[in-house]
Amino acid sequence: MSKPSFFQRSELTQVLWSFRREFITVGIFSMVANVLMLSPTLYMLQVYDRVMVSQSELTLLAMSLITLFLFGIMAFAEWMRSRLLVRTGVQLDTALGTRVFNASFESYLGQSSSGPARAFNDLIQIRQFITGNGIFAFFDAPWAPIYIAVLFFLHPMLGWLSIGFALVQMALAWFGHRRMVEPSEEAAKATSESSAYLQSKLRNAEVLESMGMVHNLHPHWADRHQKALALQSHAQSLTHRITAWSKFIRYAQQSLSLGAGALLVIDGQISPGAMIAANVLMTRALAPIDMMVGTWRAFIAARSAFDRLETLLRDYPERDAALSRVAPKGALTLRKxxxxxxxxxxxxxxxxxTTVAAGTVTVVLGPSGSGKSTLARTMVGIWPDVSGEVLLDGLPIESWDRTELGPYLGYLPQDIELFEGSIAENIARFGKVDSDKVIAAARSAGLHDMILRFPKGYDTPIGEAGGLLSGGQRQRIGLARAIYGDPVLVVLDEPNANLDDVGEAALVRTVQGLKEAGRTVLLVTHRPGILAVADRLLILRDGQVQADGPRDQVLAAMRATSAAAASPPGTAVAVQPA
Ligand SMILES: Nc1ncnc2c1ncn2[C@@H]1O[C@H](COP(=O)(O)OP(=O)(O)OP(=O)(O)O)[C@@H](O)[C@H]1O
Structure with a gap:
């Protein structure tokens, strides 16, 4: 079966296309269920027009048994299609889960989304729609013409009446769509903004409480909340208005079709059985349209979720797995x-x-806000918006497979975030815990004895240890995590910010150990104590390299510059970038 262009347009539609067999099967079950849905009508006709007239109990029994049998098949077809849809939903989730996880993670890193949770909500919404009531309406609607044809067969007037009601229902659905898309989307956006605001503030609950800021922040949140509430109630009142009209049309249709049938019976054009049957049939024919009106909101929400997910997957395509490389040595080059x-x-x-040769220790200095942390993040390849070249062993860092590169790279960010799990798991980066390596990393970071003093040692959960861990200890666990598994390139962003003298001495030893093992270390700091281990210094000022070269040379040049600054003009010694 050749793929229609709609299904070719994106990764998401292509995944949907891969479930075509399942959807065709659902279509076949829907056909069986819908055709058999005519059986109560036929039964009714037979009972009223034949059994009542002939008074034959045997015919009634036979008719009842056949009808029950058909009902059985119908129920089976309904059950099978629901089951199949639920299974398809789970398979869809499995097929897309990892991709959505990776793409949403990357987009979060790229600071272009509110977080991975949103993408998963979108996926759930799509799954729920295609496995819920909404989709049944789409599968049942194509069968409405059959019922209408039967109505025409009973009497053309009944057929036209049902077409009239179908058109009114569809017009209402269309009108609802036109009026509701925008308000519903706006309301959903405002609600998620308000809850994201609250979430972000809750994360800093301690700061808010300690400085009595809760009171001040409340109006900011309340503004957002009120806006979301107003938009929501506007969208809801629209929905309720449309639902009320839809109910009116449904009741009118039920009664008027009976009335029209009665008129035809009075005129002697149809039998009373046909009148009752037509009434049931018309309700049945219009049910999917009615259901569509009822599930319109879910459809709109699923459609927006679909669009968002489509964009996310398009913006963050799957990385090329073919780019596996030999182990890097840790030489870094930055060009413009x-x-x-x-x-x-x-x-x-x-x-x-700048160039950072493999096996050297480079210390990055510079005033606050000069871009040191940004440089560190750029060097490990996680800064989203970079132009120029960042090369690891001569190859663009973004071309490395992150999972493959991870073990060769150690990174300690300025804000250390430890994850839920044990200390050992955190140090082992949540991979397979290699006890020897965990202990080696902890020893290097000067942590081992401290960890042993915890009741459960290395198995102490971070959540539990959270209360026990000081800022310096958290930093050291972060350091142990960065050097776990002996990575070739270690980037440490202010690793000594929370350390006392003992901690700093341990850090110096760790860096020296890494240097002796031939590892490349890049260290951002404010404190001069660590300069002793530096081979090179890189000084940043306002996002530019002010000086870069062998440590002593740069220090001498800086001293000369400050001396020159104190001397009369014209005698300044320029800092020579190496
Ligand atoms: N995600 C971001 N979005 C916008 N601006 C940012 C972002 N991160 C950092 N900056 C800005 O970039 C500049 C450099 O920040 P960076 O954290 O790299 O400096 P730094 O030298 O490490 O400072 P410090 O020594 O205080 O940590 C600052 O002016 C900061 O406000």
Whole structure:
């Protein structure tokens, strides 16, 4: 079967296309169920027009048994199609789960989405729609013409009446769609913004409480909440209005079709059995349209979720798995790197070029806000908006497979985030815990003895240990995690920010150990104590390299510059970038 262009347009539609067999089977079951749905009508006709006239109990028994049998098949077909749809939903989730996880994670990293949870909600919404009542309406609607044809067969007037009601129902659905799409989407957006605001504030609950900020923040949240509430009630009142009209049409149809039937019976054009049967049949024919009106909101929500997910998967395509490489040595080269961020007029890094040879220790210094952390994040390849070249062993860092590169890379961010799990799992980066490596990393970070003092040692859950861990200890666990498994490139962003002298001495030893083992270390710091282990210094100022070269040379140049600054003009010694 050749793929229609709609299904070719995106990864998501292609995955849907791969379930075509399941949907065709659902269609076949729907056909069986819908055709058999005519059996109560036929039964009614037979009972009224034949059994009542002939008074034959045997015919009634035979008719009843046949009808029961047909009902059995109908129920089976209904059950099978529901089961199949539920299973398809689970398979769809399995087929897309990992992709959505990776893509939403990347988009979150790229600061272009509110978080991975949104994408998963979208996936759930799509799954629920295609396995819920909404989709049945789509499968049942095509059978409405059969019922209408039977109505025509009973009497053309009944046929036209049902077409009239179908058109009114469809017009209402269309009108509902036109009026409701925008308000519903706006309401959903405002609601998720308000809850995202609350979530972000809750994360800093301690700060809010300690400084009595809750009171001040409340109006900010209340504004957003009120806006969401107003939009929601507007959208809801629209829905209720449309539902009320839909009910009116349904009741009118039920009664008027009976009335029209009675008129035809009085005129002697149809039998009383046909009148009752037509009444049931018309309700049945219009049920899917009625259901569509009822599930319109779910359909709109699923459609928006579909669009969002389609965009997400398009913007973050699957990475090419073919790019597996040999183990890197840890040499880094930056060429004219410009790192930007949304909402900033000027870039954070403005054309940084430097070379970090494998097996060396480079310390990055610079005033607060000069771009040191941004440089560290750019070097590990996680800054989203970078131009220029960041090369690891001569190859663009973004071309490395992250899962493959991960074990070769150690990164300690400025804000250490430890994850739910044991200390050992955190140090082992949640991979398979290799006890020897965990202990080696903990020893290097000067943590081992401290961990042993915890009641459950390395198995102490971080949540439980959270209360026991000081800022410095958390930093050391982060450091142990960064050096776990002996990575070739270690980037440490202010690893000594929370350390005391003992901790700093342990850090110096760790860095020295890494250097002796031939590892490349890049260390961002404010404190001069660590300079002793540096081979090179890189000084940033306002996103540009102010000085870069062997440590002593840079220090000497800096001293000369400050001396020159104190001397009369014209005698300044320029800092020579190496
Ligand atoms: N995600 C971001 N979006 C916008 N601007 C950012 C972002 N991250 C950092 N910045 C800005 O970039 C500049 C450099 O930040 P960065 O954290 O790299 O500096 P730093 O030298 O590490 O500072 P510090 O020593 O205080 O940690 C700052 O002005 C900061 O406000």
């Amino acid at each position: 790197v410009v790192a930007s961020a949304p909402g900033r007029k000027t870039p954070i890094l403005k054309g940084v070029s």
